[in-house]
Amino acid sequence: MIRKHVIEFVIFMTYALFAMSWVAGNMMTKDIMSFYQVEGVAAATWMTNAITIAKIIGNLIAAWFLVKLGPKKAFAFASLLVVAGAAGAFASNYPLYVFSRLVMGFGGAFVIVYFNPIVVNYFTPEERPIVNGLNAAAFNAGNLFALLLTGSLVSQLGSWQNVILGISVVSFVLLVIWWFISEDFELSGPKNAVGEVEKAYTFKDGVKDPVNWLLPFAYSGLLFCYISVFALFPMIPTFAVSSQYLASIMIGAGMVGTVVGIVVAKRYPLRLPIMRWCGLAMTGFAALMITTSSPMVATASAFLAGFFLFVPMTCLVTLPQELPGMNPGRITIIFAMFWSISYIIETALMYAAGVMADQTGNISIAATFAVACSATLFISTFFLPETGKKKLHSVAPAKA
Known part of the structure; x- marks a missing residue:
């Protein structure tokens, strides 16, 4: 196997295991709260809020660590923070456990930012749609691992602490592999015609670039809707089928959508049409999913919503x-x-959904709001630049 393929496997699995630890921790909330003798929904949310806060801050400072440490050490440091989530298994009180999740969240935030410079360095433009599609599905894969394995892991390992430790041990093995196969590479652009290195692209440059605001706007609505399926929908009893079933269907469909998205991005040269019409279809099927009274229609709509949610992700990245x-x-x-920025917007939207539900006394309005917000991908395609290029077909010269 070529070294770059091993590197891709390591970075994919590192983030997938981070996601697995995050979701598994949420699934074991009752056991964890009982262990620390903590009560209340607000207290329980800190396990997820700590990771969300870490991702917002960590995403922004990840670039600084990359420049200071270099790619090899920066990703190793990020992986080490993910492994450090194991400290939660030894925490003597609930605040220390929450702090361990905060540390792990920083690791996950760094890892997902480092995906892209690693992909740009090691893979050709022709290879990137496949790799980007796989990396876009890393969190979903970890989510699926958690849903499928957490229950059996608790039974086999005996406690929630051992589950967290077990996931961290595998993450540590990946860290060791990364250290021995990775290398540092140049972060700046190619030299110009006179042999000078291109000027570094700074955060100041990034803030001035409109595309850097349009991209997170495009994704934020999808992110909010996706997280709402797990965070808000379980509180709503009016769906045709249970929210847990809808979530499982969407995750499975997302894996199928990821594969289709890779194929489409490879074969179809333009990015915006795929993002536009898949985004519109996702919003439409999600709306049907939460409004229909037919279990069969709700199930089919959940599958199609999850499918069209992940098909455009390869193009977006x-x-x-x-x-x-x-x-x-x-x-x-x-x-x-x-x-x-995506997580900042998602957090604000989630809070707004809660306020709307409290003020109206109707929790269902939160689901409607979440689905409506998913239209950000569709809207953004009318303002983002098209980077794909149609292939030109040569025309044979006419015979004399």
């Missing part, structure tokens, strides 16, 4: 990599802003 003059340093800044 590939688009900024195809911007003119792209290099590992610039793509790091772009995705540092992308993930941080």
